[in-house]
Amino acid sequence: MASRRISRRRFLGASAGLAAAACTGDDPEPIGTTTDPAGESTNSTGTTPTTSSTTTSTIAPITLADAPDWNGSDPFSLGVASGDPDEQSVVVWTRLAPDPLTGGGMPGSDQAVALDIAADEGFSDLWSSTTVNTSPDQAHTVHHLVDGLDADIWFFYRFRIGSHVSPIGRARTTPRPGDATELRFGFSSCQNWESGAYAAHRHLADEDLDLMIWLGDYIYEYGPGNQGVVSSAGLREHNSPEITDLPAYRNRYALYRSDPHLQANHAARPWVITWDDHEIDNDHAGLVSEDGQDREAFLARRRAAHQAWWEHMPVRLDPPSGDVFEIHRSIDWGDLAAIHMLDGRQFRDDQPTDGEVVPLPGVGDLVRRLGDTARNPDQRMLGEEQQRWLIDSVQDRSSIWTVLGNQVFMHGLDAVPGDQPATNTDTWDGYHANRAEILEQLGGAGADNLVVLTGDFHSSSTADLRIDPFDRTGPVVGAEFMAPAISSRFPAQLVDLAPLVLGFNPQIRHFDPANGYMTCTVTPDRWTTRLHTLADVTRDDSAIVLTATADVVAGSPGIASVTTS
Ligand SMILES: [Fe+2]
Incomplete structure (x- = not known):
């Protein structure tokens, strides 16, 4: 989609909320502009900007005085990103890190960085050039809200310090209600550094998509070798033992973000992001850690993980403060789709332990017969407050499609038929009555x-949603698409069991254990999801294959059709 002409109020460089702490001044004006009495932005000649993709701006790029050089090291080694767009604004991100894997390499003082916004990739049609501050207590990251934009436009952005120029990012705003005729987005999750290459991001970067939705496990907290595939496949290793404090979480994000394909996917479009467990600790539930860590110690660990997550994600959120960090939020694509991003980790009750364990290879004691705890409506996945927010958020909107960005599958899975379903208690099956x-x-x-979008399971599924997934007579109330993992592997010992298990679970219309991603095209009448799988997740140059296509028809809940190719 081409950039469209922008209006007089197109760019005010405003900083609100999240950006206030990171920007110089409360409402910095672009260099070369003045604000007229009506509060509208004009350029240095006093004329109204009449920019388009073919005109050249009179705005001069800002030059920073006394810009450091870092002996030639690139301060933009972690790339750029954007996220959480609305009709007139979007967050742009970078982190100054000339030595990214060992603390960043920045001094313990603030550092200004120039930010250019333009209609064109060559930055000849410059909309604004301004200055943003970075500080050591936020790892010299930028979360700048580019505001005052027209709806439904693309633009380009870059950061500069002295002779250093960041990669160029491309971002966009959302359409207004009534103007949204189509949304194209990709989604995925689970990118264990040690489990595979990021060829999926390379292919995603080349897709024609408005948004990327990320459903968690952006990093994994483990030390080297935890997944047992490194030595055999010659893949990459984690850069420290299991991470538990802020410097280690920061270095882990830097390691992951050093991948050029991940950087390219971030630069290509805005992302809308939530987390799952591995951003903090595997399978944790609220303040219950995987390994029974002391509550106070785990709280400190979680605070560090929250801080590092916020620092490295292009999210429209104020930085975390205190013990709780609320990240649930809604993104509107006009009145075509409302995307409600959920946090299924921080406020959940602990996974049930009262059902009889069903021994299956590679899953520990997570698979249990559905028991009293899962059937208790007070056993909640989102917590009461977030659940109320979700329902209110849906109630307040009149969008055609209601989309949940969610961590774990909701469609249910009975692994071994018996008196009660044998369920994975970390999924919504452990919160059966609450679901x-x-x-x-x-x-x-x-x-x-x-339509529920899901990650977590290192495999993909296309499924019908029922109020009780184990009651086949109930009506279908929605559809779920679970995207494959970027690199994390489905347990090899379970691959052979999959066809048998799927026979017990007709709600799952398609399943694939391969890595890759899904893309969706959403129109008022129809939702189409395409499953793209990698030929070889261990290879940076792996090909991608369109494996399956599924449709949902507006007004008819559930999966209308699945076509494999
Ligand atoms: Fe994962």
Whole structure:
């Protein structure tokens, strides 16, 4: 989609909320501009900007005085990113890190960085050039809200210090209600550094997409070799033992973000991001850690993990403060789709331990017969407050499609038929009554066309959603698409069991253990999801294959059709 002409109020360089702490001044004006009495932005000649992709701006790029050189090291080694767009603004991100893997290499003082916004990739049609501050207590990261833009436009951005220029990012705003006729986005999760290359990001970067939705496990907290595939496949290794403090979490994000394909996917479009467990600790639930860590110690670890996550994600959120960090939020694509990003980790009750364990290879004691705890409506995945927020957020909107950006599968899975379903208690099956309550409440709130997007399971599924997934007679109330992992592997010992298990679970219309991603095209009448799988996740140059296509028809809940190719 081409950049469109922008209006007089197109760029005010405003900094609100999250950006206030990171910007010089409360409302910095672009260099070369003045603000007229009506508060509208003009350029240095006093004329109204009449920019388009073919005109050349009179705005001069800002030059920073006394810009450090870092002996030639690139301060933009971690690339650029954007995220959480709305009709008139979007967050742009970078981190100054000339020595990214060992603390960043920045001094313990603030550092200014220039930010250019332009209509064209060559930055000849410059909309603004301004200065943003970075500070050591935020790892010299930028979260700048580019505001005052027109709806439904693309633009380019870059950061500069002295002779150093960042990679160029491309970002966009969302359409207004009534103007949204199509949304194209990709989504995925789970990119264990040690489990595979990031060829999926390379292919995603080349896709024609408005957004990228990320559903968690951006990093893995483990030390080297935890996944047992490094030595055999010659893949990459984690750069420290299991991470538990802020410097280590920062270095881990820097390691992951050093990948050029991940950087390219960030630079290509805005991302909308939530987390899952590995951004903090595997399978944690609230303040219950995987290994029974002392509550106070785990709280300190979680605070460090929250801080590092915020620092490295292009999110429209104020930096975390205190013990709780609320990240659930809604992104509107006009009135075509409302995307509600959920946090299924921080406020969940602990996974049930009262059902009989069903021994399966490679899953520990997570698979249990559905027990009393899972059937208790007070056993919640989102917590009461977030659940209420979700229902209110859906109720407040009249979007055609209601989309949940969610961590773990909701469609249910009975691994071994018996008196009670054998379920993975880390998924919504461990919160069985709560799932039913939420799906009923979503229906009551007007979520007629419900699509749940999911990650976590290192495999992909296309499924119908029922209030009780184990009651085949119940009506279908929505559809779920679970994207494959970028690099994290589905347990090899379970691959052979999959066809048998799928026979017990007709709600799952398609399943694939391969790595890759999904892309979706959303229109008022139809939702189409395409499954793209990698030929070889261990190879940076792996080909990608379109494996399956599934449709949902507006007004008819669930999967309308699946076509494999
Ligand atoms: Fe994962």
